[in-house]
Amino acid sequence: MKIPVADEMREKLQAAFAPTRLEIVNESHRHAGHAGDDGSGESHFRIAIAAPAFGPMSRIERHRAVHAALGPGITGRVHALALEISG
């Protein structure tokens, strides 16, 4: 069975950062028929994450850390990934 992308994201982010807050919203339905909508219903995501590990990092480092934790399998597959990261 195919695992929803959001579940895969949650698992990876939990494992990497043990976040104190983690919200993953699939916003794909809001972009249905727009550029980047591949019909999968898993094209646009918004992630809000807070973890102590992000505290000392710059904005770019925080984003890079999340990109790395998700891995190219996810960042390469989804069309849009909005990130709100706090320490």
Add this chain to the structure above:
Amino acid sequence: MATAEEQIRDTIEKNDVVLFMKGTKMMPQCGFSSRVAGVLNYMGVEYQDVNVLADAEIRQGIKDFSDWPTIPQLYVKGEFVGGCDIVTEMTLSGELDQLFDAKGVGYDKDAAEKIRAANA
């Protein structure tokens, strides 16, 4: 024929502010690109737009160059600043103003304040 990396390096060296985006600054073709272009347009920043949809090698090349998987990407004085989320956060916090001040990039301070007032 210059490689994509050479073209990218050349563009960010020759222009103080460069936005790699989907579409053009006048006709963005993605909401995220549109938001960053909109901020720069509104703040009256002079910048070079690079439409990655017009060149598949640049589209992949810029992701490799910055080790960043998404478009848009903003560069100021050759330095990668971030994508849509980071530029939005920096606009609202005033950090973008500080960056432009530090790098000697001209912009309309009143317009920046208006953006912040409208999103307060």
